[in-house]
Amino acid sequence: MGIPSTDLVSAHTVQLERLEQELLKTNFRNGLSNAEAAHRLQQDGPNTVEGAKGLSVWKILLRQVSNSLTCVLIAVMAISYAIKDYIEGSVIAAVILLNIVVGFWQDFNAEKSIRALYALSAPTCKVMRDGGATTIKAEDLVRGDVVMLSVGDIIPADLRLIDGLNLTTDEALLTGESMPISKHPEVVLTEADVPLGDRVNMLYSASTITRGRGSAVVVATGMGTEVGKIAEMLRGKPSTEGLSQATQLLNRVKATVNSILGFDGTPLQVKLSKFALLLFALAILLVIIVFSASRFNISDEVLIYGICVGVAVIPESLIAVLTISMSIGTKAMARGNVIVRKLAALEAVGGVTNICTDKTGTLTQGKMITRKIWLRDGSMATVEDCTHPFDPTSGKVVWGPSDGETTEKSKLISRLPDGAKAFVECISLCNNSTITDGKVGAADELAETSTTSTNAPSKWTATGEPTEIALHVFAMRFGLSKNTIVQSSSSKFVAEFPFDSTCKRMTVVYKNSDGDFVVYTKGALEAILPLLDASTELKAELTQRAESIAAEGLRVLCIAQKVVPADDKIRSEREAAECDLLPLGLAGLYDPPRPETLVAVRESKQAGITVHMLTGDHIKTATAIAHEVGILSTGIASGAAAEAIMPASSFDALSDGEIDKLERLPLVLARCSPSTKVRMVEALHRRGAFCVMTGDGVNDSPALKKADVGIAMGLNGSDVAKEAADMVLTDDNFASIITAIREGRRLFHNIQKFLLHLLVSNIAQVILLLIALAFKDAGGHSVFPLSPLEILWANLITSSFLAVGLGLEEAQPDIMLRPPHSLRAGVFTWELIIDKMAYGTFMGSLCLAAFATTSYGAWGPNPEILGDGCNAEYNSTCAVAFRARATTFATLSFLLLITAWEVKHFTRSLFNMNPELYTGPFSVFKTVTQNKFLLYAVLAGFVITFPVIYLPFVNDTIFKHHGISWEWGVVFACVVVYIALVETWKAGKRRFRKEETTVVTV
Structure with missing residues (x-):
């Protein structure tokens, strides 16, 4: 069905009847049918405003290219080509490309995931569809939808007001007007070009309802709204009014630099980006140290060695692993209803x-039940056996005097005491909830008269605030729904003064058949007590009864009314309506936890x-x-x-x-x-x-x-x-908050785990490379204990997948038995800093020992053993150097694999990692197989080491090492010693470190 849009631009000048029947072809009472709404949604598209810029592919790509790691690698590649080492240069170029592609793909998916999660928390709105109220996402609104609005709602589209009560909106985002604007549905403007702020019968998208309630029909959605028109004008054209060209250029440069350096992310991302810059500065310092060791006689080999040390100090995969972990964390919280x-x-x-x-x-459950009422004459009523809070036929009402034996009475109106009838009428009329038995048009009607309780599923549904629903359901137990009272008594609605958190009460005014005004009020006792026309003794009794009911865990409301001659002041002034009230009684509502x-x-x-x-x-x-x-x-x-x-x-x-x-x-x-x-x-x-x-x-x-x-x-x-x-x-649900805290703790501890693993690897390589400057060949040059590609392989292949696996670690069983970690200290705690230095020293020293043992061993410290010119390529003198390099590479790789399991817990032994879950001789096996991704990453890292060492051409030409034999004994000896050192370190921490204790009061 096509909807003419030309007249909708000036919907504020159109009569509501014409808008309903001709232009929008809708029904203000029942709304659109679901089928028609679906058709219009397909025809017009979703109710969304396209942002000034979407997901920037180029920005994400620039983030991958312009970072410290890539800059260092590009420098290494350029130097390799400059000295005609084409194989190494080509491999590094491939590594750069792979790093960019993987980083781009991870960042792109992470950005899409975050945007998808934002969509889950998008604004919702309440609309009429097929004669019933339903809640939908604002993006599914279509023209012709009838939207119900109340205080606090953000207006989801451009609307023409149908009816409203004391409705005001904040339109400062559109008009700049700081004061709320009062809206009036009955107004029809004559001029089409009236300013937005003066269109008092219109509600505009992104405005906020600050007072009152009402209903309105959608006249424009998405880019057709006033907000959409502004977005269209501003797309890709940020305001630069009043700024000089130099300032504009400086702002663009700052934004680009912040984006490249990672300073526009979350606090943790900013902290890690600054840490990465610190490491980059350290890398430059280490390069200078290498150059100084050669007395600044910088040959090609010295240059490559210096770059190797610089590359070794930077955890290349840190930001990518962090992005993956946070993306997974948001999805895990979404599954936990957060x-x-x-x-x-x-x-x-x-x-x-x-x-x-x-x-x-x-x-609590938020589904309240009116459990008990106390009337001014001393009578009391209790609702028993109610299994369906919205079903007026569920349970039974037991009446009786407050100090006598109770007797069950019928719910027929004729059997109600006069005080009870006035009380029930008040809680029904001073109410904006809607109760229905599931039948279209059956709202507020009691379908049955039986009070028999049933455990069968109830078809009754309710719309409104839980307190009002509970009161309305109680009134409907006696056939006194809001519609029934209005129709039977010819009462006419006059005014409403809505509930407000500052006054804690709500009042409505009706005109009865005699022409008098009847004022109905409900609210907190302390808010209504000063407004009562009652004796001191009655007020004291009301207070005493309220405390007695509240002590049973019930929420207490005071119900009051008055009948006065018609007066315009009562219609328009809250103070005039809410004075000299007659108390009718108290209602006790129960909301079960x-x-x-x-x-x-x-x-x-x-x-x-x-x-x-x-x-x-x-x-x-x-x-x-x-x-x-x-x-x-x-x-x-x-x-x-x-x-x-x-x-x-x-x-x-x-x-x-x-x-x-x-x-x-x-x-x-x-x-x-x-x-x-x-x-x-x-x-x-x-x-x-x-x-x-x-x-x-x-x-x-x-x-x-x-x-x-x-x-x-x-x-x-x-x-x-x-x-x-x-x-x-x-x-x-409160329990979902605990789910969020548990997931937040899991993420924090996992970040510490993979951060420790990555930094241990970097520290070990720096120790190895700096001390290995002392290993000279026959020509007096320092021999590489690790080739540049071996370093890149360890950092980008071996460590990266292990770090991702640590980021996927499940929460440890005792994670909610520990005190909260200090967010002010951040992830770089003293424990992590000391552990990384200790583990890095252990690992670097053992790698150095493996290189020294294999290089000199039984031959003694003879430089000729290490050959001549073995850093650049293989020659007949390089057998020992190449075997020593392979041994060191295997040692480093295997120690990194062991470290991935050791850092799963900072103090517990690898052999007793999860005592809450696993005990006995097979606890280690169960621990290492708990995280499948980490297990497969370790196994893959172990297996892939062998082809790297033994495959011809790959080993001697690319990685510059040879296959080894007896040297495997050195490798596994280093692994055993490393495990012993780490376990001893952890045992010392458990022995001397003060145990964590929880403090539950602040």
């Missing part, structure tokens, strides 16, 4: 010390992480749930409880200095406001803590941004919260 929006969070989440979490929907929450909280404590609950609930409700999920210990002392549990009002009243004097920060903060969460994060930072903050509302955005890792709720979170967050939980 979408990483910012790569820096992937590095940071493993080091968190504190988690500040909301209660509803995160620690998720079954996995208790285990997750216990695991957090074992990991040295303190969990804080920051909730808007009553303090007794919060305390009961905190005990139930394990945040509060059952045996907590009374003095400690006073600090562990605190109302937000008391916490906010403290100065920063007074907060810092507290022995421990509260574990439970009740009746929290968004500003309380921000102060909590600031207090944690002053104590040196590293914290996660969860949030779902618009007002949670400041706390999410201020926290070290902000985590938004994917199911019930607002789009504003998701935009502010570093991560998004797709299941709103």
Whole structure:
């Protein structure tokens, strides 16, 4: 079906009826059919705005070509060709090409993976399709879709407002207007060229709903939106207004240099890039040392030797391995229901010390049930045996006086006490949720009258805020759905004052058949109590009853109303509507904890992480749930409880200095406001803590941004919260946070493992090459203990695949039994630095011993044994030198293979690596076969060493070594000694190093 687009450009000037029937051919009540929506999506394309620049292939390619490694290799290649060593030059050219291709492919796939993960956390929106409400990705919107909007939503496309209530939007991104703009659906403008900011009946893509709610129809998507038009104009043309040509050129040069050097990546990538530059400087220093050893008489051989030492000090595959590991980490978190929006969070989440979490929907299931009500006359009702929270026919209602024997009564309206009827009408009308039994058009209707509970799957579904759903379902148990009340009483909606976190209440105004205004209000007791027209005794009884209900772990709401003559002030002013209210009673809502929450909280404590609950609930409700999920210990002392549990009002009243004097920060903060969460994060930072903050509302955005890792709720979170967050939980589950922390720790430890392995190899080669300057041939030249290609082979082939295997290591069983690592120290801990020096010294010394033993051995220190001119090519005098070089190469290769298994744990023995999983004589075998990729990399490295040593032409012409025989005894002796040295080193660490302990309070 074609949709004329010319009139849609000026949709603000079109009557809604014409827009619905002629231009968009849709239905404002039921929306489009799924089939029609699919057709339009195929016809118009997805609702996406093409960025100013996409995935830059050339930028990724430039990143591979312009780095320190490639520059060194190009220099080696150029020198090789200059001295007419064409074989070595050609091999190095092939290595350069291979390195570029592999690095490009890895980076390209990593970039695509990250962009794909961003798509998973893309904004969603609620639309009407086939007469029912459904949630879809914003990119699947089409023209004619009817979108339902509420506070905190980011507008997904250009919309024409159909209806709205107190709706205001923030359009600063488009118009620059700092104040929210009030929107009015009934307005039809007459001029087509009205400025965007004055189109009060339109909502524009990327704007934010700051107040109210409403519904609107999509009139433009993707590049057809106002944002899309701007993107089209700016594509590839960044603003340079007011900048001189010199400044523009300087900015482009800076951006290019930062990109090439890796300074535009995550904090870890920047740190490693700076480390790589430090190594490059060290390489130049070592080259100078080599030149000075020859008294700066720089022959071709000296030049090649110096370049070899420079190449040996640089871990060529470091950035590629890091990219692969982080890409795999993001995918692993996605499988664990955590979408990483910012790569820096992937590095940071493993080091968190504190988690500040909301209660509803995160620690609990988020499917609330109205469990108990208390009426002003003292009557009480309890819902029992409810198995389906959205099903009004599930369970039964038991009525009875508060101090007498309860009797079950019918749910018929005629049998309800007057107080109960007014109470139920209030919670039904002061409500924006929708309940349906799965039938189109059956919303808010009770299909059955039986109260018999059933365990069969329920078809009832609900849309709305969990608290309102629970209240609405309770009202529907008595046939008093919102639609039923409005239709039977001829009540007419007048106004709504929506819930706000600052006032913690919601009010609606209806006009009854007598022409009077009926004001219905619900909210937190402390927010409504000052507004009541009630005696002191009644207010005291309300407070007492609320505390009693809250102590059972129920969230308590106060329900109130008043009937007054019609007055425009009540229609327009919240203060006029919300005063002199008559209390009707209290509602206690229960949100059961998720079954996995208790285990997750216990695991957090074992990991040295303190969990804080920051909730808007009553303090007794919060305390009961905190005990139930394990945040509060059952045996907590009374003095400690006073600090562990605190109302937000008391916490906010403290100065920063007074907060810092507290022995421990509260574990439970009740009746929290968004500003309380921000102060909590600031207090944690002053104590040196590293914290996660969860949030779902618009007002949670400041706390999410201020926290070290902000985590938004994917199911019930607002789009504003998701935009502010570093991560998004797709299941709103606290246990998923622990999954993210475990994965973050795994990634951090794996980075340390492969970093240690790569640096040990570099240190060993530097030690070998520098000391080997003393090995002179008959001509007085230093003999290469390793040829340039042997060095490149060890670094690019042997070490790279082993490092990738270490990056794929599974989390060790005790990873969540250790205290958090220090993110301020980063991956370069003192333990890693000392270990790399020790292992590198062991390896370099043994390689040197292998070369010396094979070179001189029984012949003694006779330079003629090493021949003459054996660095460049083979001649009749080079037999010993070439065999010694092969022995050294085999020793280095095999020691690198052993190191890959030894660094799997920094302190545990290779023979007892995973005592939690494997014990007995075969534990070593089980350990080395646990990581299949690493096992195959080790086996491949072992097998491929033999053809490199023995294949004719490959060995003597390319690698400049010969096949060996008895020298294998030297190689395996070095392997045995190396294992003994490393195991002794680890044993010393276990003996003298202070054991790690967890500290679970901050």
